[in-house]
Amino acid sequence: MKLTTTICGTDIHIFKGEYPVAQGLTIGHEPVGTIEKLGSAVMGYTEGQRVVAGAICPSYTSYATQDGFPAQDGGYLDADGKCSCHGYKATGGWRFGNHIDGTQAEHVLVPDAQANLCPVPDGLTDEQVLMCPDIMSTGFKGAENANIQIGDVVAIFAQGPIGLCATAGAKLKGASLIIAIDANSERLAMAKKLGADITLNYTKVDVVDEIMKITGGRGVDSSIEALGLQSTFNQCIKVLKPGGTFSSLGVYSEDLVIPIANFAAGLGDHTIRTALCPGGKERMRRLMNVIETGRVDLSEMVTHTYALDDIVDAYDLFMHQRDGVLKIAIKP
Incomplete structure (x- = not known):
C-alpha cells in the first residue's frame, strides 16, 4: 500500500520512551493510500484502488475478537511474541508501529487485508479521511x-x-x-x-x-x-x-x-x-459514511503537509506544538 499518513501523539510517547514497542520498527499507524500489490488470498480489491486501513488491524481469529474486543486481539502472539492461535493481549490489535513496521514510510504491508482494507468513496480526499484510521x-x-x-x-x-x-x-x-x-x-x-x-x-x-x-x-x-x-x-x-x-x-x-x-x-x-480505537473494514466504512454524507468534516484538522523526506522537521513541529499544528499530512 502506497501511503499518505500522519503523526500521532502516541508516536511522541514512543519517541520519548514512554510507551515501549518492538525495537527497530518503523512507527506510525494511520494509513491512507492506494493498493500497490495484492496478496493471492485477498479478494474483491484491485491494484491502484484507494483504501484506508484502521490503526488497529485485528486478525479476527482470536478469543478477544470473538468476545467483542478486537483491539485487544493478541491472537497472533504468545507471551514471547511468537505466533499463537488464540489469546488476549492488551492493545494487541495495534500492530502498525507496535509489533510490525508502521506507516511512516512510502509503503506498508497491511496484515489480514481482507478484514482491514476499506475502499475510499469517490470524491473524498486523503485529507478528508486521514482521521479515520485512528483519531476519528x-x-x-x-x-x-x-x-x-x-x-x-x-x-x-x-x-x-x-x-x-x-x-x-x-x-x-x-x-x-x-x-x-x-x-x-x-x-x-x-x-x-x-x-x-x-x-x-x-x-x-x-x-x-x-x-x-x-x-x-x-x-x-x-x-x-x-x-x-x-x-x-x-x-x-x-x-x-x-x-x-x-x-x-x-x-x-x-x-x-x-x-x-x-x-x-x-x-x-x-x-x-x-478504549483503544476500533479498527476493521466495517468501522472504517461507517466513519467514511459520516464524512461522505456531510455530517462531519475533519479536513480542517490537517493544518500542515510535509514530504516524507522532511518527516524529522514535521516531528519537531508536532512535538513542540508550533504554528497552530493539529495534524500533519505526510506524503511520499
Missing part, C-alpha cells in the same frame, strides 16, 4: 463509551485531535450541551465548529467550579478525558454526576490516583470506561 475512530469511541443520551450534558477535557473528534462524536450522539476544555484558543474555536456549545480556557477559570455552576450543581452526565494526565483525570471525576459515565481516551504515562471524595468512596454508581 478513537474520539468517536470515546463518545460511544460515554453512554451519551439525547439531551445529555457532556464535558470533554482537552481539545487536541482526539478531543476534537470526541466533541464531534458527542454532537452526533445527541448531547444537548457540550462543554469543551482547553487552553489553546485556536483549538477551542475549532471545538465550536465541531459542536461545542461552551468552551472553557482552564488557564482563565476554575473549570470544575464553572462546570458545576453551568449544571446547577448537578454535574455532567458524561465526561471524556482526551489527554492522559492525572489533573484532567481528576477533573473528569469531580464534575461527574452520581451515576455518570467517565470515558477515558488518554494515554497515561504514570500511575493514577482516584480522588475518593468525588468518587463517593466507590459508592457513587459511576462508570469508568477505557
